[in-house]
Structure formats: C-alpha cells, structure tokens
Amino acid sequence: MKWTATLQKSKYLAKLCVLLALALSSGCAHKIAFQDVGYNVVADKSESGLVAVIDRKTLEQSVSIHSWTTGIAHSWDAYPGQMLKQVADVEFPQMFREYEYSESLDIPSRDNGFFITKLTVQNYQFRDFHAYFSVGMIVYNKEKDVLLEKTYTAEGKSQGKKMFWGGAFAMKSAMRQSSLDALKIIFRQIRSDF
8 A cells, every 4th residue: 555655746846847947948048129219318429421331250159148047948049140230220210320231241331431341240148137248330431442450348137136136038138239239338338449
C-alpha cells in the first residue's frame, strides 16, 4: 500500500516536471522596434541639407534577448537598425532644412549645402535592465570626402521596476523605452558635433 502511494506521488511529480519543462520551453518571440516615435528637438535648424545612409545590413540586424526576470523561455528580437532609422527620421528633419534617406552611398550629387552621413549600429545589448547602443557615424561632403568619423555610445535608463512588476508583458515596453533613451542621448551628441 505504501509502495503504491509512493508510485502515485512519483507519477504526479513526473507529470508536474514535464508540465514545468513544457511551460519553460514554449516561449514566444517578440519583435522589438519603435511604434510611432515622435518628439520635438530643441535645436536651431541648419541651412544645410542631409542625406542619411543606413544600409540594408544594418536595417536587418537582429539581436535576440532573453531575461530570467521576465521568463527565460521568451525571446525578444530587437532590431536596432530599424530603431536607429526611426529616430533618425524624427531627429534629422528637425536639424536640417532638407532631409533624405538612402540605403546606399550611391546617391545623386547634391549642391554644396548638403552633407551625407552614414550610420551603422556598432553594438546593441539589453542587459541589467538597460539598453546599450553604439552607433558609428561617418559624415561626408558632396565629393564624399570624410569630414567626421566617430562612434557614439550611450546607455538607456534602467527599466528594472517595470520588468520586475510587469514580467514578460512589460519586457517589450522596457526594451523600447531604454533603447529610445539611449538613442536620444546619442543624437544629442550628434547635434552637438554638427
């Protein structure tokens, strides 16, 4: 009789372990980029024009993030190149009299009042509740001579409270907010350099 009770407990424990393993392994993948980014920049608008180049490789870059805090079975796929483009599309029109976007440096010649800037994501991480961004920028004149080459690095604000209380439901928002914070810091530095 005692042996039968022990066997039933073992079966119950085995079923519980299988269910737990299934729950941990059956996570979801979530795509992270911004939604409807829009904000105002307090800066004087330059009389120059700008063509921003972000190549296809940068746009398609994906970084998978896993977090024990919000459920290790889930995967959040960040697209830092798309985030960079979305913020560039907000920032540059407010900084320059004319703004265009291109995926290639093969662009038609512009007048003297135009700069060409190539932006790349050097590094993107989301760890310790923060987004970490490194963005490379090369600025060219119309003859495509290099005027400035620099890497900008920034860390977004911590989203630990949001992730702790919201779990997997808050992870997407936490990644977006901290990534946007980091990119705003980088573009503040870019404005200063221009």
